[in-house]
Amino acid sequence: MDWFPLWNSLRIAGISSVVVFFLGILAAFYIARAPRILKGVLDVILTMPLVLPPTVVGYLILRVLGPRRVIGAWFLTVFGIKLTMNWWSAIFATIVVTFPLMYRTARGAFESFDETLAYSGQTLGLSNSYIFWHIRMPYCRQGIMAGTVLAFARALGEYGATSMVAGYTPGKTATISTTVYQLWRTNDDALAFKWVMVNMAISAVVLLAVNMLEKNNRKRTAIRGGA
């Protein structure tokens, strides 16, 4: 069995989760405090990929990054790089598709933050960046962690946009999900089933990890609370 699709899926999901982690937090932090109308508009735009069919997202990405489109053509002439049909092209797709998950959960967390904690930090002379990383982020840790894990899991299972932007080339752009489809299409039921099991195992591990993290948090507070 060629394990390339597993490795490829993991690196795509990993890289896009890191990018989405920062992008989502940044967007959530600033939009949580934006004026109401701007907030509403940005919210609709940024959440759109969550409800659009992934093929539509893939289509839109190709409209922008395709070799004959503005940005894609520019990259091709200036750097000689084609932005589509590489393994890393799938990262564009997974970033767009998973961004709303991170953004929305992080925004919810930021909105529940008790702003007086930031104020008291300021009056104590703590810098705004210290307050952000040592007070605001830990306070919102649960929501941000949940968003990151959800984004990672979703990126791992992304099919529609990925297959349009990166295609399916065995050993080059194949991911678990595109491989399963390809194997099923070519009647290789046994191998398809193996990949399905691999995918389910990864998902189970991810979800177990989330549950354990949450339980540890609860236990720690409970023990200290009783002491």
Added chain:
Amino acid sequence: MSLTVKIKKRLGRFALDVDFEAGREVLALLGSSGCGKSMTLKCIAGIERPDEGFINLDGRVLFDSEKHINLSPQKRRVGYLFQQYALFPNMTVYDNIAAGVRKESRAGRDEAVRGMIKNMRLEGLEKNRPAQLSGGQQQRAALARILVNEPELLLLDEPFSALDSYLRWQMELEVADTLRAFSGTSVFVSHDRNEVYRLCDSVCILTNGKSEGKAGVRELFAAPRTLSACLMTGCKNFSRLEKLDDTHVRALDWGAVLEVNGVPEGAKYVGVRAHDLHPGPGKNPLECRVRRRADDMFTDIVMLDTPAGGAGWSALRMEAPSGGLSDMSGGMNVTIHIEPDTIMLLI
């Protein structure tokens, strides 16, 4: 003067217009909830930006709209005790207090934190998180964090509102010690007149965002000059007045003429405290009808209809220590009297 505040800020239909000065003393901002007390503190601390005016602390300009000066909260050196204390929930007590230390060296920080933990009797709780502390301990930790920061001004926002009544008294005594030991100005925000009377040197009343002139605590409670000040001191009985001559006014809402010791310029209202109404004939007699009696544990309370009626300001509330009014019951006609000394004339 070590603190001068003269600011205006509009928030929708609410307008804050505060003007006071405070020396090295404990100044209370007293007012009902929603009157702009907390907003005033936030403006002083630099969390909110006033629309116009200036804030000056010991010669340092913290805010001046004309000179475009608006120091960040970090640079103001103002200690702010929040209603719910705002301890950082993810940090231990030690780290919370250490967050307030301005010293650079590690050893200096540790020494400062240890010293403050000892002063505030938080020993043994260093590794606990705020959620594991009692309300009183939380408040001590918050005070420790503020004091170790060496502020030049203390702002206390209803510090006892999060405590139950038993702890309240204990913490009030501790805060009183802290305030006495503090060398700078303190501004204490409250809606509780008793707290203010016990803890503060002077009072500035805030009504719907507007401040009235500062007065000494004892002065204000003994002889409030304005209706809103008198309300805040807990007076229950008011009437509009019509001046008849230098020593007589007609209390319009009570339907009675009262003899008074003198009518100040611009007086519009008359106020009498519930315990200054006495049963039986005497000076300033009023023929009243008992509407009902409702006794507290240690106080008899009688609601009276005046000759002008029993609605709104026309009703009077009379109080006396338990047993003092026990012979009164609903429907009875009684005569009460008011000593001229105890009548407050208000603008």
